[in-house]
Amino acid sequence: MTAEIATTDLTPDEARAELARLAQALAEANAAYHTDDAPEMSDADYDTLKRRNAAIEARFPELKRSDSPSDQVGAAPADGFSKVTHAVAMLSLANAFDDSDVTEFDARIRKYLGVPLDAPLDYTAEPKIDGLSLSLRYEAGHLVQAATRGDGSVGENVTANARTIEDIPHILDDAPEILEVRGEVYMSHADFEALNLRQTESGQKPFANPRNAAAGSLRQLDADITRARPLRFFAYAWGALSESLADTQFGAIERLKALEFQTNPLTALCDGPDALVAHYREIEQQRADLGYDIDGVVYKVNDLSLQKRLGFRSTTPRWAIAHKFPAELAWTRLEAIDIQVGRTGALSPVARLTPVTVGGVVVSNATLHNEDYIAGRDNKGEEIRGGKDVRVGDWVQVYRAGDVIPKVADVDLSRRPDDAVPFEMPDRCPECGSAAVREPGDAVRRCTGGLICPAQAVEKMKHFVGRSAFDIDGLGSKQVEQFYADGWIKEPADIFELRARYGHGMQQLKNREGWGEKSATNLFDAIDARREIGLGRVIFALGIRHVGEAAANLLANHYGTWDQFDQAMRTARDGNDAWQDLVGIDGVGAVMAQSLVTTFGQDAETASIERLVAQLDIQAAARPDTDGSPVAGKVVVFTGTLEKMTRAEAKARAEALGAKVSGSVSAKTDLLVAGPGAGSKAKKAADLGIETLDEDGWLDLIGAT
Numbered sequence: 001m002t003a004e005i006a007t008t009d010l011t012p013d014e015a016r017a018e019l020a021r022l023a024q025a026l027a028e029a030n031a032a033y034h035t036d037d038a039p040e041m042s043d044a045d046y047d048t049l050k051r052r053n054a055a056i057e058a059r060f061p062e063l064k065r066s067d068s069p070s071d072q073v074g075a076a077p078a079d080g081f082s083k084v085t086h087a088v089a090m091l092s093l094a095n096a097f098d099d100s101d102v103t104e105f106d107a108r109i110r111k112y113l114g115v116p117l118d119a120p121l122d123y124t125a126e127p128k129i130d131g132l133s134l135s136l137r138y139e140a141g142h143l144v145q146a147a148t149r150g151d152g153s154v155g156e157n158v159t160a161n162a163r164t165i166e167d168i169p170h171i172l173d174d175a176p177e178i179l180e181v182r183g184e185v186y187m188s189h190a191d192f193e194a195l196n197l198r199q200t201e202s203g204q205k206p207f208a209n210p211r212n213a214a215a216g217s218l219r220q221l222d223a224d225i226t227r228a229r230p231l232r233f234f235a236y237a238w239g240a241l242s243e244s245l246a247d248t249q250f251g252a253i254e255r256l257k258a259l260e261f262q263t264n265p266l267t268a269l270c271d272g273p274d275a276l277v278a279h280y281r282e283i284e285q286q287r288a289d290l291g292y293d294i295d296g297v298v299y300k301v302n303d304l305s306l307q308k309r310l311g312f313r314s315t316t317p318r319w320a321i322a323h324k325f326p327a328e329l330a331w332t333r334l335e336a337i338d339i340q341v342g343r344t345g346a347l348s349p350v351a352r353l354t355p356v357t358v359g360g361v362v363v364s365n366a367t368l369h370n371e372d373y374i375a376g377r378d379n380k381g382e383e384i385r386g387g388k389d390v391r392v393g394d395w396v397q398v399y400r401a402g403d404v405i406p407k408v409a410d411v412d413l414s415r416r417p418d419d420a421v422p423f424e425m426p427d428r429c430p431e432c433g434s435a436a437v438r439e440p441g442d443a444v445r446r447c448t449g450g451l452i453c454p455a456q457a458v459e460k461m462k463h464f465v466g467r468s469a470f471d472i473d474g475l476g477s478k479q480v481e482q483f484y485a486d487g488w489i490k491e492p493a494d495i496f497e498l499r500a501r502y503g504h505g506m507q508q509l510k511n512r513e514g515w516g517e518k519s520a521t522n523l524f525d526a527i528d529a530r531r532e533i534g535l536g537r538v539i540f541a542l543g544i545r546h547v548g549e550a551a552a553n554l555l556a557n558h559y560g561t562w563d564q565f566d567q568a569m570r571t572a573r574d575g576n577d578a579w580q581d582l583v584g585i586d587g588v589g590a591v592m593a594q595s596l597v598t599t600f601g602q603d604a605e606t607a608s609i610e611r612l613v614a615q616l617d618i619q620a621a622a623r624p625d626t627d628g629s630p631v632a633g634k635v636v637v638f639t640g641t642l643e644k645m646t647r648a649e650a651k652a653r654a655e656a657l658g659a660k661v662s663g664s665v666s667a668k669t670d671l672l673v674a675g676p677g678a679g680s681k682a683k684k685a686a687d688l689g690i691e692t693l694d695e696d697g698w699l700d701l702i703g704a705t
């Protein structure tokens with residue numbers, strides 16, 4: 001290392017050169033540390049360089065590099081891949097489990113588009129490959145980037161690894177200038193068996209199934225290991241495009257095939273639900289002989305202009321669905337029933353099983369849902385399993401479908417031990433001893449300990465740091481449990497005080513077992529990097545009952561900023577305007593709304609939330625691209641009959657343009673779109689002096705004519 005000039009003495013040119021040198025030195029140190037497990041630089045030297053980099057950046061903010069080491073905390077190194085923000089989100093698919101779900105899928109689409117039942121509507125049907133999805137970006141025909149799905153918006157950069165896969169072309173002839181090809185990386189049964197044989201022979205752990213083997217092989221830090229693993233790739237979709245591939249889904253797949261991608265030979269064009277189900281049966285027949293795992297059949301609307309009109313719900317397209325194959329089953333013995341306490345206090349019975357292989361995976365735990373399920377009743381009090389209850393010692397049938405947690409489906413009474421006794425749910429929380437009560441209408445018994453229950457507190461924080469929430473590198477369930485047990489963190493806000501409290505002084509993180517100077521600094525940096533965070537993630541992270549990831553994003557998009565969300569949750573009640581506005585959000589029902597309002601009405605909860613929010617810089621929700629939209633931010637009400645599109649489509653289009661669609665006219669309404677037959681709403685709008693348009697006027701306004 002060259003003699004160091006004090007940062008305060010650097011000229012801008014020297015500073016620029018020094019920042020470049022530091023970026024490279026730190027990147028090399030990171031690579032040595034994470035990839036090779038052979039650190040070349042001491043923790044102390046590493047920290048010195050990092051601080052020097054930060055000091056120079058503070059003096060010359062305009063010289064901060066786009067690959068600045070200060071921005072890389074929390075990004076790549078913990079797992080070794082840099083992150084890639086997908087230009088077009090990688091979505092998942094809604095599921096259909098039986099034939100009637102397929103008929104309903106078709107009916108929903110027809111209703112949305114206003115296509116009558118007797119008019120033709122084509123779909124494609126193709127196998128759902130059980131692997132992991134990958135997005136390949138080509139620019140001017142050259143493969144420039146490959147990224148995993150990740151959380152759908154941010155994935156991992158696995159370009160070097162993808163280049164080793166034979167099915168993935170490096171150069172395309174006659175392709176659009178920008179083309180993102182999406183598809184599934186998978187491993188064939190034969191290659192999987194051979195790989196596992198090699199694994200066991202060399203004393204390594206075999207993979208549970210081909211999908212795990214494919215995922216483990218693609219996510220190797222050393223691309224040479226990936227090269228030695230026989231991965232394959234089927235193309236079935238696309239992301240960003242500079243020009244369209246075709247007018248139809250089927251045509252686009254043919255185009256991908258012409259570009260020399262592998263496409264699935266069982267892709268078919270079907271003219272409705274009956275043909276789809278017939279093709280499903282056909283594929284199901286061939287399933288065992290395909291030589292690779294598939295877990296269902298995917299149906300997609302064929303006409304791409306219809307796909308565009310149908311658009312997306314928060315995480316899934318309206319124009320596609322995955323028709324899953326039935327779950328796999330196995331029988332085993334129920335050894336015990338344990339009770340777990342979740343973040344909302346729910347007491348969940350968990351079956352501890354004699355380990356058994358179900359569909360290639362060893363299962364030793366399964367969910368038993370709740371006390372009614374164990375007793376043989378559903379949530380309406382009606383019999384399930386012919387009313388048979390489940391007892392410790394029983395032989396039970398377990399099943400798993402895809403990624404879901406295995407479930408106990410059935411019980412074999414002929415093998416029940418004589419001394420088996422009916423299960424009784426405890427009426428005290430096994431973790432904190434508080435009363436566990438079951439409210440009328442609630443399927444589960446809940447611990448009433450609230451924030452004093454350690455299980456609830458810990459589970460809430462595990463949820464808080466989870467992947468779709470704060471996703472802090474280096475802070476997982478294990479660390480949360482440790483820090484909680486030591487009294488370092490009691491609630492989410494405490495996470496953001498860790499550096500101030502345990503970064504120096506008597507008790508320091510770096511001195512704890514399993515931690516060092518560098519890992520401690522990395523954790524503090526990763527926490528700081530998350531102070532700036534999107535609104536949707538914050539709402540989801542709060543762990544409010546009934547508010548999942550999709551709902552949190554809907555709320556974020558609707559309210560825009562934390563202050564508006566917070567204000568609305570504190571004022572909404574008993575059908576007032578704020579309540580109407582909340583339940584007016586498509587996807588928010590009364591149950592979720594009540595849960596939000598109850599949470600924001602509890603002093604202890606709001607105090608804890610306030611302490612958290614004080615630590616954060618919450619980013620307003622990224623609104624749909626509504627630049628220049630004449631209706632962005634406007635409250636629009638539709639009434640009467642629409643003739644050019646269905647109500648659902650009108651609403652979705654208005655929302656995509658940044659409007660808020662409400663079901664009722666009030667002083668807050670900006671615009672009423674009234675079709676023939678409009679009644680009281682039109683009158684009320686006129687009384688309030690609200691601008692009213694007919695359907696054509698509306699289409700003119702949004703530029704859709």
Ligand code: IVH
Pocket residue numbers: 091092093126127128129130131132133149184236237298317320322
């Ligand atoms: S289409 C916007 N087609 O299934 C829709 N997905 O459950 C994009 N998958 O994340 C997906 N085979 O990893 C599509 N033929 C197929 C598929 C397929 C497997 C996976 C994909 C996706 C997941 C959704």
